[in-house]
Amino acid sequence: MKGRAGAAPTPYIPNTDADRAAMLARVGLASTEELFKELPADQRDPPIDLPPSLGELDLLEHLRVLARRNAAAQERPSFLGAGAYRRFVPAVTGSLAARSEFMTAYTPYQPEISQGTLQSAFEFQSVVCELTGLAVANTGLYDGASATAEACLLAARVTRRSAVALLEPIHPGTADVVRTYAYGAGLRVDMIGSAAQMTGEHAAVVVQQPDFLGTIRDIEPIAETAHAAGALCVTVVDPLTLGLLRAPGDAGADIVTGEGRDLAGPVAFGGPSLGLFAAREVYLRQMPGRIVGRTQEQHGARGGDESEASPRTGYVLTLQTREQFIRRERATSNFSTGQSLLALAFTITLQALGPQGLREQAALCYQKAHNAAARAAALPGFAVVERGPWFQEFLLRGPLPAAAVRAALAERGIEAGLDMSDRSEPEARAALLMCVTETTTEQEVDALVAALTAIGDVT
Amino acid sequence: MIERAIGEEDFGARLAFDRGAAGRRAVAVPQWQGRETPLPAAHLLRDSVRLPELSQGELVRYYTALAQRNFGVDTGSYPLGSCSMKYNPKVNDVVASLPGFANAHPAEPEAAQGTLRILLDLQRALGAITGLPHVSLAPAAGAQGELAGILMIRRALEQRGELGKRRRVLVPDSAHGTNPATAAMAGFTVTQIPTAADGAMDRAALAAELDGSVAAMMVTLPNTLGLWETGIEEAARDLHRVGAFVYGDGANLNAIVGRVRYGDLGIDIAHLNLHKTFSTPHGGGGPGAGPVCASTALAPYLPAPVVVEGSTGTLALHRPRESIGQLQQFHGSVGVLVRAYAYIRTLGLAGLRAVSENADLNANYLRVLLEPHYDLPHPRRVLHEVVFSGSRQRKAGVRAYDIVKRLIDYGLHPPTVYFPLIVDEALMIEPTETESREDIERYAAALVAIAEEAERDPEALEEAPQHTPVGRLDETRAARRPVLRWPGPETEPCGSKGTVER
Numbered sequence: 001m002k003g004r005a006g007a008a009p010t011p012y013i014p015n016t017d018a019d020r021a022a023m024l025a026r027v028g029l030a031s032t033e034e035l036f037k038e039l040p041a042d043q044r045d046p047p048i049d050l051p052p053s054l055g056e057l058d059l060l061e062h063l064r065v066l067a068r069r070n071a072a073a074q075e076r077p078s079f080l081g082a083g084a085y086r087r088f089v090p091a092v093t094g095s096l097a098a099r100s101e102f103m104t105a106y107t108p109y110q111p112e113i114s115q116g117t118l119q120s121a122f123e124f125q126s127v128v129c130e131l132t133g134l135a136v137a138n139t140g141l142y143d144g145a146s147a148t149a150e151a152c153l154l155a156a157r158v159t160r161r162s163a164v165a166l167l168e169p170i171h172p173g174t175a176d177v178v179r180t181y182a183y184g185a186g187l188r189v190d191m192i193g194s195a196a197q198m199t200g201e202h203a204a205v206v207v208q209q210p211d212f213l214g215t216i217r218d219i220e221p222i223a224e225t226a227h228a229a230g231a232l233c234v235t236v237v238d239p240l241t242l243g244l245l246r247a248p249g250d251a252g253a254d255i256v257t258g259e260g261r262d263l264a265g266p267v268a269f270g271g272p273s274l275g276l277f278a279a280r281e282v283y284l285r286q287m288p289g290r291i292v293g294r295t296q297e298q299h300g301a302r303g304g305d306e307s308e309a310s311p312r313t314g315y316v317l318t319l320q321t322r323e324q325f326i327r328r329e330r331a332t333s334n335f336s337t338g339q340s341l342l343a344l345a346f347t348i349t350l351q352a353l354g355p356q357g358l359r360e361q362a363a364l365c366y367q368k369a370h371n372a373a374a375r376a377a378a379l380p381g382f383a384v385v386e387r388g389p390w391f392q393e394f395l396l397r398g399p400l401p402a403a404a405v406r407a408a409l410a411e412r413g414i415e416a417g418l419d420m421s422d423r424s425e426p427e428a429r430a431a432l433l434m435c436v437t438e439t440t441t442e443q444e445v446d447a448l449v450a451a452l453t454a455i456g457d458v459t
Numbered sequence: 460m461i462e463r464a465i466g467e468e469d470f471g472a473r474l475a476f477d478r479g480a481a482g483r484r485a486v487a488v489p490q491w492q493g494r495e496t497p498l499p500a501a502h503l504l505r506d507s508v509r510l511p512e513l514s515q516g517e518l519v520r521y522y523t524a525l526a527q528r529n530f531g532v533d534t535g536s537y538p539l540g541s542c543s544m545k546y547n548p549k550v551n552d553v554v555a556s557l558p559g560f561a562n563a564h565p566a567e568p569e570a571a572q573g574t575l576r577i578l579l580d581l582q583r584a585l586g587a588i589t590g591l592p593h594v595s596l597a598p599a600a601g602a603q604g605e606l607a608g609i610l611m612i613r614r615a616l617e618q619r620g621e622l623g624k625r626r627r628v629l630v631p632d633s634a635h636g637t638n639p640a641t642a643a644m645a646g647f648t649v650t651q652i653p654t655a656a657d658g659a660m661d662r663a664a665l666a667a668e669l670d671g672s673v674a675a676m677m678v679t680l681p682n683t684l685g686l687w688e689t690g691i692e693e694a695a696r697d698l699h700r701v702g703a704f705v706y707g708d709g710a711n712l713n714a715i716v717g718r719v720r721y722g723d724l725g726i727d728i729a730h731l732n733l734h735k736t737f738s739t740p741h742g743g744g745g746p747g748a749g750p751v752c753a754s755t756a757l758a759p760y761l762p763a764p765v766v767v768e769g770s771t772g773t774l775a776l777h778r779p780r781e782s783i784g785q786l787q788q789f790h791g792s793v794g795v796l797v798r799a800y801a802y803i804r805t806l807g808l809a810g811l812r813a814v815s816e817n818a819d820l821n822a823n824y825l826r827v828l829l830e831p832h833y834d835l836p837h838p839r840r841v842l843h844e845v846v847f848s849g850s851r852q853r854k855a856g857v858r859a860y861d862i863v864k865r866l867i868d869y870g871l872h873p874p875t876v877y878f879p880l881i882v883d884e885a886l887m888i889e890p891t892e893t894e895s896r897e898d899i900e901r902y903a904a905a906l907v908a909i910a911e912e913a914e915r916d917p918e919a920l921e922e923a924p925q926h927t928p929v930g931r932l933d934e935t936r937a938a939r940r941p942v943l944r945w946p947g948p949e950t951e952p953c954g955s956k957g958t959v960e961r
Contacts, residue, residue, distance in 0.1 A: 053807030067559030069573030104531030116529030173788035180784035270565025270789025272746030324640035334640035341742030389499035
């Protein structure tokens with residue numbers, strides 16, 4: 001960007017023409033073009049079709065216009081969950097996690113000036129262990145589904161088996177990601193309808209809690225069946241539900257994965273996300289991802305008088321010989337940059353809620369969902385499918401095909417649940433998977449009931 | 460940075476779990492006022508969860524103190540090699556949190572046309588920048604982008620009926636560890652290609668490996684020494700001649716953005732790290748985003764989803780015909796993608812070309828300022844980063860480790876050390892374009908002063924850093940006696956419980 005004497009080329013680049021001239025003279029170059037002299041001359045400086053640059057004011061306006069094109073800008077009542085849940089996240093979470101010392105740091109290779117990232121990652125590992133009932137956790141993976149895929153790879157490594165079983169109903173996105181990772185690892189992925197279908201070929205059974213249709217599972221007999229078959233039990237959780245539900249580790253799960261995004265911040269079209277990953281201690285050295293450990297200052301780290309003082313406690317990345325930058329092709333995973341900032345936000349939310357608040361928030365979600373379901377089920381032409389105890393999602397059948405109910409609700413400004421007509425479970429096929437969380441208001445349920453009533457009246 | 464005051468507590472010894480008091484709370488959750496539905500059966504429930512009990516003020520002070528014990532790009536110079544720790548524009552954070560974007564539900568893409576427009580235009584921009592026009596934004600980070608790319612190559616070979624015989628991926632010995640780890644995750648074996656004296660791949664060694672057993676070569680451009688891979692176009696042609704693919708690791712795109720396109724060099728597929736070149740905050744280790752950009756031949760295998768425009772102008776998520784599948788439950792690190800889009804829209808082509816121009820000038824300026832004081836194993840003009848060796852200081856008993864710990868006392872973030880592995884006592888410095896001439900001079904002056912200290916008083920450096928919340932930490936102890944969670948009863952020493960059942 002030449003031509004404007006003395007100008008810095010963008011607000012983010014400080015060097016002016018005068019700076020560049022002085023630096024070039026010192027480097028011994030006539031122009032900055034010479035910096036690129038080793039690049040192939042016939043391919044240098046190609047035409048690249050990009051839109052013109054925008055100043056900050058115009059950029060803001062451009063993106064505000066685009067944001068308003070999303071229906072979410074209108075704050076419609078929404079009953080859509082299916083893996084992404086609009087949760088209550090306390091104000092302190094966003095405020096603290098946005099501090100630029102957290103936000104603009106990177107992987108804490110220098111622990112002396114990264115204790116903020118490291119100590120909060122240790123808090124995160126502790127929170128995940130407490131929630132899941134397992135002994136060890138890493139600092140987080142990309143999302144719940146890829147964490148589940150990594151759990152399957154771990155299970156295959158330790159059992160030396162080459163198939164995994166996914167217990168239906170499981171989120172199709174989770175199954176899809178497991179298949180992607182399994183393709184590289186040469187694992188077969190079997191969809192099973194009951195734990196009894198496991199065989200000695202399976203390294204693990206993956207069970208979603210609550211399942212994809214919203215029903216709360218009893219993990220214990222599933223884990224027992226898996227263990228009897230010599231396989232691991234991997235349980236995929238929605239962490240808020242663990243405010244009420246039994247810790248899967250206590251019920252026999254060997255690895256627990258889950259999606260932490262919704263307690264860290266907004267759903268944001270599904271990402272960035274946060275994969276939770278906890279395991280029994282015996283699998284520690286096979287775990288993927290980064291792990292933070294507590295230690296203390298080296299003896300005499302400060303020299304002089306201070307060597308008299310007792311060493312201070314600190315945190316470091318540890319057990320790194322599992323990782324790609326040391327072990328290369330023999331690493332447990334290629335995982336490197338993860339989701340640290342979301343792990344921090346997740347931790348702050350959980351610690352702000354505390355034991356009482358977490359239980360209350362989970363209970364509020366449960367009560368609101370069951371109240372809404374009862375009101376919908378009472379409407380002529382509508383029914384809630386009975387599948388056993390459930391947490392926040394239920395199957396709603398109406399007098400019209402699910403797609404038609406969904407469209408009719410959309411016309412009335414309501415985001416309905418997921419159309420389940422492509423599911424294999426017979427009870428799901430004509431239904432919408434409706435979700436109510438702690439953030440759903442009574443007015444929104446009123447609007448849903450009114451809209452469903454109108455749909456019922458027309459038919 | 461804050462130092463310990465006289466008599467201050469051992470801050471790190473007290474977690475949030477150890478603070479506060481039973482009965483305190485940081486946030487009030489409303490009680491359900493309506494009809495109570497009974498909870499599920501008791502055997503499905505838990506008694507309680509152990510979590511901290513702090514007032515809101517206590518929690519805020521604790522995490523504020525933690526933030527103050529961290530160093531970010533906003534704190535000062537952070538020239539971590541290969542990480543492009545550039546300034547992260549604030550406006551990008553603002554636009555990514557607009558409610559229309561933040562609250563869009565991933566299961567209803569038809570209602571998120573604004574988000575999809577951004578994603579489509581970002582796909583197009585990255586396609587134009589790389590010369591690899593088919594783009595999936597799905598990967599969550601560079602390493603996941605690598606996995607996607609190598610799985611795509613695997614599927615393409617499978618469709619050609621050649622997967623059985625093409626089992627090897629060639630990786631230079633200067634590559635990031637993610638490259639060989641990725642090849643292994645995708646089911647390939649790794650053959651390492653040595654680096655020649657000039658810092659580029661040893662072309663004779665490469666030629667000797669080329670045959671019908673090669674699936675692909677993974678190459679970082681420029682390489683991790685900050686050097687151009689001279690002759691990469693011919694190398695790519697040689698790979699293609701034996702029927703193999705060329706994978707480009709785009710971690711170092713910042714050096715050449717707007718100057719040359721991967722596709723024009725013969726690269727078939729590349730991933731980009733949006734948190735590096737495109738300036739999204741690194742977050743203490745993510746979230747990032749690692750889109751993959753592919754040639755037409757590999758486009759059918761792209762990970763799902765990609766954004767497409769229908770005939771009516773409606774945008775939709777699409778699963779390519781032979782897709783390797785999804786990498787995440789939903790659609791990628793959308794919040795990061797929005798920031799990268801905003802960055803590209805702010806800079807335009809001229810701004811992006813100014814990025815590589817100033818990034819490379821800064822690195823070379825630093826090179827000439829430091830060359831008299833530190834060994835430069837590959838004394839060539841560099842691109843965006845320069846890798847010195849601390850071997851001269853090593854002779855005086857000072858390790859690269861000591862040098863960087865001392866830098867911390869100057870208020871500067873150290874460079875990457877001991878990488879690339881092929882450089883003895885490596886100091887890998889990437890200033891980026893957002894550092895000023897004075898910043899570079901200050902950084903060089905500190906390293907020159909440390910080189911002098913290393914000669915004058917090498918023992919003193921072993922006590923650095925002196926001015927940080929904690930001094931050097933005992934990493935061996937951390938690994939031998941792992942304490943990985945509160946309440947932290949120490950586990951058995953390594954070997955007794957830590958080994959895996961086989």
